[in-house]
Amino acid sequence: MKTIVLKDITKNTVELPLIFLRRKAVEQMTGLSKSSLYQQIQLGEFPAPVQLTKTGMAVAWLNTEVNLWMQSRIQQRK
Structure with missing residues (x-):
């Protein structure tokens, strides 16, 4: 399985x-x-989805990008 290494909010x-x-x-993860x-995506404040099919009818987000967004929201509250 492909993995990615990230730094969490505690470094x-x-x-x-x-x-x-x-x-x-x-x-469910974000509460949005x-x-x-989709409004946050349009504003460039949330990662855009990946097209899973050529028609674009099926899309998904990378868990790593969603997690990074969530971490950025946590850091902004400080």
Whole structure:
């Protein structure tokens, strides 16, 4: 399984497997609604999804990008 190494908010190195997350999973992880999620993408404040099919009918987000976004939100509250 492909993994990526990230630094978490405590500056520790964390190795995460690369996983595609579908929209409902992203909503659950972030607490954002569907409309808020796509609004944040339009504003460039949330990672854009990856097209899983040529038609673009199926999209997903990389867990690592969602985790980095969540960490950035945590750091902003300090």
